[in-house]
Every structure is written in C-alpha cells, then in structure tokens.
Amino acid sequence: MRNERHDERLSDDELALFLQYLHRFANHDLDLFAHMQVGDPEHPAYVSFSRKPEAGVDPSVYPRP
16 A cells, blocks of 8 residues: 555555554444545546445455455
8 A cells, every 4th residue: 555645655554553443434433434536536446335345246355454
C-alpha cells in the first residue's frame, strides 16, 4: 500500500495502524456502510464495505491480514 500524499510505501507500523482502524470500523461502524470512489479520477477504484460479499464472489478470496 502507498501513501498517495507523499508518494511512498506505507511503513509496517503505518500499515498495522491502518488495518487496526479498518477492523475497528468493520466491527463497530459498518452499519453506516460506505461506498467510495478513490484513486486517480481518470482510473478510479470503487470501494464498498458491507457484511456480505457481492453476489458471485467467493468469500475465501478475502484472507484476513
């Protein structure tokens, strides 16, 4: 993962902190759900957080870090 603001790779500590916050969000705030468009406007990435994978997606392809 990269820090887009500084165009550099996240350190191990930064990645661990990000994953910690992601797990906290998933455990406590996911009922609010989130749909985001991120990345370069010409090549966006669409991100959705939900309790269930999209239809046709095998849950085993999402390993826990």
